[in-house]
Amino acid sequence: MNGIFIDVDYSQTYKAGQRIGGDVFLQSKEEKGNRVVCTLSDGLGSGVKANVLANLTAHMAHKLSFGPMHLTNSAKIIMNTLPVCNERKISYSTFTIADVRSLEEKGIAVQLVEYDNPPSMRFSRDLPVPFEVNSIDLKREGAFKEETIRQSSFTMQEGDRLIMCTDGVMQSGMGKTFPLGWRQSGVSSFISELIGRHPEISSRELAAAITRKAYALDGYAAKDDITCAVLYVRRPRRTLVVTGPPFTKERDDLLGRKIREFDGRKIVSGGTTAQIVSRLFGAKVSVDLSCWSRDVPPASKMEGMDLVTEGMLTLSKVATALEQKIPLHNMPNDAVRRFVSILLDSDQVSFIVGTKINEAHQDPSIPVEIGIRRTIISRIRRALEQHYLKETILEYI
Amino acid sequence: MAQRKIAVKICVGTACFVQGGADLLLYEDFLEPSLLERCVIEGTGCLGGCKVQDAKSGAPFVEVDGNVHANVTVDRLRQLIKEAIDA
Numbered sequence: 456m457n458g459i460f461i462d463v464d465y466s467q468t469y470k471a472g473q474r475i476g477g478d479v480f481l482q483s484k485e486e487k488g489n490r491v492v493c494t495l496s497d498g499l500g501s502g503v504k505a506n507v508l509a510n511l512t513a514h515m516a517h518k519l520s521f522g523p524m525h526l527t528n529s530a531k532i533i534m535n536t537l538p539v540c541n542e543r544k545i546s547y548s549t550f551t552i553a554d555v556r557s558l559e560e561k562g563i564a565v566q567l568v569e570y571d572n573p574p575s576m577r578f579s580r581d582l583p584v585p586f587e588v589n590s591i592d593l594k595r596e597g598a599f600k601e602e603t604i605r606q607s608s609f610t611m612q613e614g615d616r617l618i619m620c621t622d623g624v625m626q627s628g629m630g631k632t633f634p635l636g637w638r639q640s641g642v643s644s645f646i647s648e649l650i651g652r653h654p655e656i657s658s659r660e661l662a663a664a665i666t667r668k669a670y671a672l673d674g675y676a677a678k679d680d681i682t683c684a685v686l687y688v689r690r691p692r693r694t695l696v697v698t699g700p701p702f703t704k705e706r707d708d709l710l711g712r713k714i715r716e717f718d719g720r721k722i723v724s725g726g727t728t729a730q731i732v733s734r735l736f737g738a739k740v741s742v743d744l745s746c747w748s749r750d751v752p753p754a755s756k757m758e759g760m761d762l763v764t765e766g767m768l769t770l771s772k773v774a775t776a777l778e779q780k781i782p783l784h785n786m787p788n789d790a791v792r793r794f795v796s797i798l799l800d801s802d803q804v805s806f807i808v809g810t811k812i813n814e815a816h817q818d819p820s821i822p823v824e825i826g827i828r829r830t831i832i833s834r835i836r837r838a839l840e841q842h843y844l845k846e847t848i849l850e851y852i
Numbered sequence: 853m854a855q856r857k858i859a860v861k862i863c864v865g866t867a868c869f870v871q872g873g874a875d876l877l878l879y880e881d882f883l884e885p886s887l888l889e890r891c892v893i894e895g896t897g898c899l900g901g902c903k904v905q906d907a908k909s910g911a912p913f914v915e916v917d918g919n920v921h922a923n924v925t926v927d928r929l930r931q932l933i934k935e936a937i938d939a
Binding site: 726727729730740741742743747749752753755766767768813814815816818820821822823825 | 864865866867869870871873874877894895896897898902903911
């Protein structure tokens with residue numbers, strides 16, 4: 456991962472009474488992380504039939520966009536393949552494909568292909584940014600209507616967003632709050648206002664806010680499947696977790712340098728570790744007695760650090776909370792909750808683990824089991840990677 | 853003249869917390885208001901006492917006016933604060 460991160464997420468509400476969606480969103484990331492392809496498709500009708508159409512379309516579009524074929528050809532193949540609806544005697548499904556590549560310092564190159572979905576919206580911070588669109592007439596044999604593909608390419612920079620919706624969003628509230636529904640202009644000003652209030656809003660939260668609003672406009676009984684996907688170009692949110700004193704004292708300065716040079720949020724976990732960091736930075740540690748629970752010692756405050764906690768008990772509770780996917784709002788207000796909240800808000804978590812053993816923890820009369828630091832850190836890493844798709848880095852010192 | 857406040861520091865390190873330190877953090881529940889108002893109580897990182905191999909010194913540790921005390925229970929903490937006030 457380089458200096459830029461592509462945050463993609465989506466949110467969806469099914470049409471009232473349906474247990475399966477007729478809108479399908481797919482995304483895949485290349486392993487190196489510098490290319491992301493997102494596909495959004497809305498199938499004709501609703502329920503199972505629409506889901507089959509949308510799934511077929513989205514998967515074909517997705518696979519074909521990784522190949523060398525020109526997009527108009529891909530589109531023809533998709534349309535020729537779709538089964539014909541028994542009631543309407545047509546085969547139809549919409550799609551939007553966003554092929555996004557990172558150009559390192561030059562930004563993010565986006566190739567956008569849209570067929571009959573509401574036009575995607577581009578924002579720079581909270582301002583809508585218009586972009587040039589080429590219309591390509593497919594002139595497909597056997598077409599029941601004019602088939603026009605909208606194709607555009609542009610470059611996005613840090614702080615830019617691309618928002619893709621299905622018509623369920625644009626038409627929400629139709630005949631109720633609005634004669635013609637929420638419409639593009641309404642959605643666009645809602646997004647502007649929301650980003651204005653929360654400039655760093657994540658893709659997950661923004662997509663959820665849009666679908667929630669559309670659902671509310673429909674009177675909490677969606678008239679159509681409501682789907683919104685957001686692509687947000689931002690700096691990766693990095694977090695550093697420092698735990699355990701370095702194996703030898705001579706490495707303390709190295710630890711200090713690594714902490715100082717790190718660009719992102721910083722957590723220090725461990726009493727002795729906090730003392731070392733406090734000495735290296737000349738910053739005072741003060742225990743925050745307002746935040747602790749029966750199982751977790753209080754957190755502390757230190758200037759320059761986002762969170763300072765006790766070590767082994769806190770870490771093992773963090774590992775358990777992540778492994779069991781305990782929701783944040785079900786946790787007591789203690790250091791573990793703050794710790795997990797910072798981890799979940801990060802894209803990349805680096806661990807610097809000191810391997811010195813604390814002899815006081817080896818006392819057999821201690822009533823609780825205190826594990827081995829390395830093992831607990833491995834559990835946390837595994838949970839972060841498998842359950843929350845985070846990137847982690849480990850370093851021993 | 854304002855009365856001098858007694859400085860009390862309760863260790864919240866792992867070893868102290870699991871061996872009785874957590875009980876001491878509930879000081880607002882067990883210390884009489886007359887004692888509470890005479891102290892400034894705060895938590896502290898490891899005071900280092902747990903690393904000394906000595907039968908007499910065990911966790912949890914509490915520092916009262918600069919002196920570190922071992923094996924502090926709820927009753928012992930109350931007593932230590934009273935002694936400090938009388939001194």
